[in-house]
Amino acid sequence: MSVLEIKDLHVSVETDQGTKQILRGVDLTIKEGEIHAIMGPNGSGKSTLAYTIAGHPKYKVDSGSILLDGEEVTTMTVDQRARAGLFLAMQYPVEIPGVTVTNFLRTAKTAIDGEAPAIRTWIKDVRESMARLRMDKSFAERNVNEGFSGGEKKRNEILQLELLKPKFAILDETDSGLDVDALKIVSEGVNRAKENTGLGLLLITHYTRILRYITPDFVHVFVDGRIAEQGGPELADRLEDEGYDRFLTESNVG
Amino acid sequence: MPTEEQHGIKEHSDGRFGFVPVQTRSDRFKSVNVADFAPVTGREAVWKLSPVAKFTDLTGGDLDGSVYPVESTPAADITVVWVDRDDSRIGTAGAPEERAAANAWSSFDQALAITVGGEEAKEITVTRAHLGSAPRGAHTIIEAKPFSQAVVILENVGDARLTENVEIILGESANLTVVTLQEWNDGAVHLANHFASIGRDARLKHIVVSLGGSIVRVNPSVRLAGPGSDTELLGLYFADAGQHLEQQVYVNHDAPNSRSRVTYKGALQGTGARTVWIGDVLIGRTAAGTDSYEQNRNLVLTEGTRADSIPNLEIETGDIKGAGHASATGRFDDEQLFYLQSRGITEDEARRLVVRGFLSEIVQQIGSKPLEDRLQAAIEAELRGTEEK
Numbered sequence: 001m002s003v004l005e006i007k008d009l010h011v012s013v014e015t016d017q018g019t020k021q022i023l024r025g026v027d028l029t030i031k032e033g034e035i036h037a038i039m040g041p042n043g044s045g046k047s048t049l050a051y052t053i054a055g056h057p058k059y060k061v062d063s064g065s066i067l068l069d070g071e072e073v074t075t076m077t078v079d080q081r082a083r084a085g086l087f088l089a090m091q092y093p094v095e096i097p098g099v100t101v102t103n104f105l106r107t108a109k110t111a112i113d114g115e116a117p118a119i120r121t122w123i124k125d126v127r128e129s130m131a132r133l134r135m136d137k138s139f140a141e142r143n144v145n146e147g148f149s150g151g152e153k154k155r156n157e158i159l160q161l162e163l164l165k166p167k168f169a170i171l172d173e174t175d176s177g178l179d180v181d182a183l184k185i186v187s188e189g190v191n192r193a194k195e196n197t198g199l200g201l202l203l204i205t206h207y208t209r210i211l212r213y214i215t216p217d218f219v220h221v222f223v224d225g226r227i228a229e230q231g232g233p234e235l236a237d238r239l240e241d242e243g244y245d246r247f248l249t250e251s252n253v254g
Numbered sequence: 255m256p257t258e259e260q261h262g263i264k265e266h267s268d269g270r271f272g273f274v275p276v277q278t279r280s281d282r283f284k285s286v287n288v289a290d291f292a293p294v295t296g297r298e299a300v301w302k303l304s305p306v307a308k309f310t311d312l313t314g315g316d317l318d319g320s321v322y323p324v325e326s327t328p329a330a331d332i333t334v335v336w337v338d339r340d341d342s343r344i345g346t347a348g349a350p351e352e353r354a355a356a357n358a359w360s361s362f363d364q365a366l367a368i369t370v371g372g373e374e375a376k377e378i379t380v381t382r383a384h385l386g387s388a389p390r391g392a393h394t395i396i397e398a399k400p401f402s403q404a405v406v407i408l409e410n411v412g413d414a415r416l417t418e419n420v421e422i423i424l425g426e427s428a429n430l431t432v433v434t435l436q437e438w439n440d441g442a443v444h445l446a447n448h449f450a451s452i453g454r455d456a457r458l459k460h461i462v463v464s465l466g467g468s469i470v471r472v473n474p475s476v477r478l479a480g481p482g483s484d485t486e487l488l489g490l491y492f493a494d495a496g497q498h499l500e501q502q503v504y505v506n507h508d509a510p511n512s513r514s515r516v517t518y519k520g521a522l523q524g525t526g527a528r529t530v531w532i533g534d535v536l537i538g539r540t541a542a543g544t545d546s547y548e549q550n551r552n553l554v555l556t557e558g559t560r561a562d563s564i565p566n567l568e569i570e571t572g573d574i575k576g577a578g579h580a581s582a583t584g585r586f587d588d589e590q591l592f593y594l595q596s597r598g599i600t601e602d603e604a605r606r607l608v609v610r611g612f613l614s615e616i617v618q619q620i621g622s623k624p625l626e627d628r629l630q631a632a633i634e635a636e637l638r639g640t641e642e643k
Contacts, residue, residue: 082595098608
């Protein structure tokens with residue numbers, strides 16, 4: 001059974017105003033097959049956690065560690081982390097000029113697996129996943145994210161999640177900017193991926209909306225760079241009713 | 255009819271003291287005689303984006319116009335011979351609009367004539383590998399007889415300080431592809447003007463591939479002279495640190511129902527990598543039913559590069575099918591790299607993936623499989639070359 005462990009993680013970024021500390025001691029353990037939701041107000045450090053796990057160069061790990069099945073992740077390059085089984089579905093996926101979705105998916109799959117996928121089954125897998133995510137066939141020949149709407153970009157992220165089959169996926173505000181139909185389609189995709197591969201999920205969201213379609217096993221409330229409270233799905237309901245005010249008055253808002 | 259004032263042909267009241275700008279591309283001064291052009295200052299429209307100080311020998315000095323070694327692959331119904339200056343084809347496709355071209359025209363002893371006959375498809379590669387590093391002027395004629403078809407590859411390697419004119423003449427219903435491939439040595443300077451004249455229902459595919467050389471400027475100028483004539487002008491360039499790669503494309507729709515497509519794509523990588531693309535399209539009064547589109551795309555891979563991209567469209571008749579242009583210069587940046595790496599792709603592979611994808615649109619249209627494969631390999635080598643530096 002795979003485990004992703006985050007231990008006493010401290011992370012900072014360089015800004016024009018100097019070094020700014022964002023994560024102040026995060027502890028979190030996710031096991032294969034578990035769904036963890038991280039909720040919190042804007043600026044609490046949720047996305048920083050996501051990008052730090054993926055290895056974005058902007059974020060500096062000052063102390064603590066991230067272990068994937070006991071292996072230290074923080075010293076790995078971005079692509080090594082992906083090959084080790086981590087996946088980040090981004091909030092704002094960038095456009096890649098000159099690279100078609102087909103070409104990109106095949107290159108990524110080959111990189112992750114260490115060998116090219118068998119052509120016939122691969123084409124079938126891609127086609128079926130796209131159909132389930134209600135992505136038109138023409139997407140395959142378009143450049144990655146180029147001219148995609150917000151909802152199309154998110155579907156393209158989930159398409160990759162389904163096809164690359166990571167051990168752990170972090171979904172960074174995948175629900176933001178989606179109308180209810182798109183939200184359902186995307187959520188179905190995530191649930192399907194979990195059913196098929198038994199991956200562990202870290203669901204980062206500001207709202208409880210997506211949790212209606214993806215049921216978390218654990219909910220963590222993120223405030224001021226650390227986990228302020230954790231519980232089961234009922235905690236999400238409470239946040240839906242009360243908002244984050246209760247936490248904000250207890251901490252320094254800055 | 256628009257008045258002269260509306261056209262701006264008449265002197266403006268903005269205090270430019272008698273300066274009347276050239277408004278129509280076809281009205282530019284032309285001459286085959288170098289003495290008819292004033293010395294180049296770098297302020298001329300045709301030179302203002304070029305490093306003119308680096309090739310004063312080509313724009314002003316004496317040139318070696320003697321014949322040079324040429325190798326060509328065997329091909330049925332294609333002849334490659336040197337012809338005298340009084341060959342009747344010389345001057346039929348166009349004439350110089352600037353001093354380096356006129357200097358070449360005034361200097362060449364004999365012209366290299368590649369003549370395509372026969373109706374079957376065929377391919378020839380003509381290689382120049384020994385031009386040397388002394389300033390040189392040259393003239394080439396490529397003639398496709400009526401109903402002939404061929405792929406003509408002009409391969410340029412080795413050293414060069416060359417200014418030249420290439421005339422491309424297509425007879426009725428001829429179908430010709432011309433690929434000019436610049437893979438010069440690092441220090442080479444190459445200024446070329448290609449003048450094409452396309453007859454009735456004939457089709458020219460013209461492809462400029464510039465990879466090697468210090469300064470490479472290839473300016474294709476195509477006149478769609480016969481009704482129903484058609485041209486596809488493609489370009490692919492990859493500028494490394496310190497390299498200047500330029501192309502000024504001119505399409506003159508001068509007959510009814512002609513069609514043109516211009517697509518140039520370039521990548522820039524390394525400090526001082528510089529590219530220039532100017533695309534002029536003129537749809538003349540006689541060119542009813544014209545269908546025209548031009549585009550330029552540049553991909554910037556690193557800091558410290560500069561890409562100029564200037565499309566111009568001039569339309570003198572309202573009765574056309576379509577005319578459009580597009581230009582875009584985009585970056586491959588750290589966020590794109592992060593995105594690709596986060597899907598398991600290594601940094602080197604990510605860069606290759608993006609450049610290969612971007613440029614392959616042009617490579618795939620060349621129509622010669624061996625050359626396509628070779629160019630893919632050359633692009634890979636360009637990418638590796640800069641990684642090693």
